[in-house]
Amino acid sequence: MSLAPYVQIVARGQGRARPMTLNEARAAMTLMLSGDAEPEAVGALLMVLRLRGEVPAEIAGFTAALRDHVHGTIPAADLDWPVYAAGRTRGVPLFLLSARLVAQAGYKVSMHGWNAPAALRDHLHLAGPSITYSPLEDIAPAAFRLLKLRDTFGLRSCINTVLRMWNPSGAAATVQGVFHPSYRSLQAEAAHLLGQTDLTIIKGGGGEFERHPSKGVTLFGLRGGDHIAEDAPALLPVTRRLHEADDALDLGQIWQGHRTDSFATATVTGTAALALWTLRAAPTLPDAQTMADDLWDRRHQTEGLSA
Numbered sequence: 001m002s003l004a005p006y007v008q009i010v011a012r013g014q015g016r017a018r019p020m021t022l023n024e025a026r027a028a029m030t031l032m033l034s035g036d037a038e039p040e041a042v043g044a045l046l047m048v049l050r051l052r053g054e055v056p057a058e059i060a061g062f063t064a065a066l067r068d069h070v071h072g073t074i075p076a077a078d079l080d081w082p083v084y085a086a087g088r089t090r091g092v093p094l095f096l097l098s099a100r101l102v103a104q105a106g107y108k109v110s111m112h113g114w115n116a117p118a119a120l121r122d123h124l125h126l127a128g129p130s131i132t133y134s135p136l137e138d139i140a141p142a143a144f145r146l147l148k149l150r151d152t153f154g155l156r157s158c159i160n161t162v163l164r165m166w167n168p169s170g171a172a173a174t175v176q177g178v179f180h181p182s183y184r185s186l187q188a189e190a191a192h193l194l195g196q197t198d199l200t201i202i203k204g205g206g207g208e209f210e211r212h213p214s215k216g217v218t219l220f221g222l223r224g225g226d227h228i229a230e231d232a233p234a235l236l237p238v239t240r241r242l243h244e245a246d247d248a249l250d251l252g253q254i255w256q257g258h259r260t261d262s263f264a265t266a267t268v269t270g271t272a273a274l275a276l277w278t279l280r281a282a283p284t285l286p287d288a289q290t291m292a293d294d295l296w297d298r299r300h301q302t303e304g305l306s307a
Contacts, residue, residue: 003031003041011048022193025061026068029162033069033142046149046157054158056189062158063165063194070140070168074110075132079279080171082164083113083120083133085179085207092249093120094264095210096127098271100255101295103130107279110169112136114147126251132169139168165190172197173278176221177204184220188227197225200278205267211274213266214238219274232274232285235266255299269296 006028009020020028028045031037049058081099099109112134115121124133137144143166146159164176165187174196178184184201191199199221204210211217213235220229240263253259254268273285273292282288 001031001036003028003037003045006031007041007045007048010045010052017052019055020058020061022057022061022064025058026065027061029062029065030068032146033065035142042146043149043153046146046159047153047155049158050153050155054161054183054186056186056193059158059161059165059186059190060193062162063190066140066143066162066166067168069142073139074112074134074169076108077110077132077169077171078107078173079109079275080167080169080174081109081111081209081275082166082174082176083111083115083208084136084160084163085115085177092251093123093208093210094249094251094254094267095205095208095271096120096123096131097251097255097268098210098275098292099131100126100128101268101272101292101299102275102279103128104295104299105276105281105291107281108132110134110171112139112166112168113163114144123251126255134168136163161187161190165194167196173280174199175209175275175278176201177207177209179203179207184218185229188220188222191222192225192227195225197222198278198280200274202274204271209271209275211235211267211270213263213270214240217274221278230285235270235289236263238263257300265296269293272296 006020006024010017032042103109109131111131114136150156167174176187178201181203187201201220202217205212216234217232218229219232249264254261254264269292273289276282276291277285277288282291
């Protein structure tokens with residue numbers, strides 16, 4: 001089958017074009033993932049959507065197709081944590097230590113992504129044994145090829161959004177970071193269409209799910225299937241960047257306590273608190289923060305890491 005009918009739907013021209021329905025988008029993505037779609041048509045479709053802007057039904061349909069295409073490839077988990085931005089505009093992935101705290105609370109965390117090795121993969125040993133990280137190129141080569149079309153276009157496409165929405169482990173709870181604030185409500189709407197119930201989306205460090213402790217943050221997403229937009233105040237009364245270029249942090253030293261850095265610690269525990277709240281491990285955000293702080297204080301009572 002040709003991808004042309006779906007290109008025609010979105011690109012007929014002013015007054016005639018329309019967004020694809022969820023089912024149409026699902027069929028279009030199924031064709032793209034199959035490898036049978038014409039490369040020119042794939043590029044045309046993705047760039048028309050880039051120019052026009054992403055809509056929830058199309059993102060939901062694309063995501064549903066990806067879930068159909070890649071099923072049962074990684075272990076089930078309690079929390080889905082997509083990691084697709086580290087390595088571009090950020091420093092070391094402090095959120096890995098946040099995920100470790102969540103795992104120490106007894107939850108299985110599934111990460112998946114595509115990242116510069118020095119940004120994430122060289123630090124994966126610091127995440128601990130209870131966290132699964134699945135490289136996109138290994139678990140979904142067809143989706144990886146679509147993502148890498150960015151090198152051809154010179155622009156991101158909706159594939160970046162779809163991969164954040166993917167949730168290949170089938171986790172009941174999901175956390176997502178975005179770089180552009182407008183994507184928070186887009187992804188929440190798409191998740192609602194897909195029947196997800198517990199999701200938290202923030203504008204995070206470099207586009208990852210990582211909280212800046214010196215800024216207030218608005219939490220978009222779903223709680224029990226209902227939309228939320230909840231404000232959380234800053235954790236520290238200081239003003240600085242989340243990642244300072246001249247401050248090369250060593251995650252192992254921070255975890256082991258060989259280096260004391262209150263800002264880095266607040267980043268780790270603040271991010272973990274949001275994840276724990278998403279998991280309903282605590283009833284309120286302040287309770288979740290207390291829980292995360294306690295987990296940090298007791299981190300050495302569990303199996304240690306070699307830094």
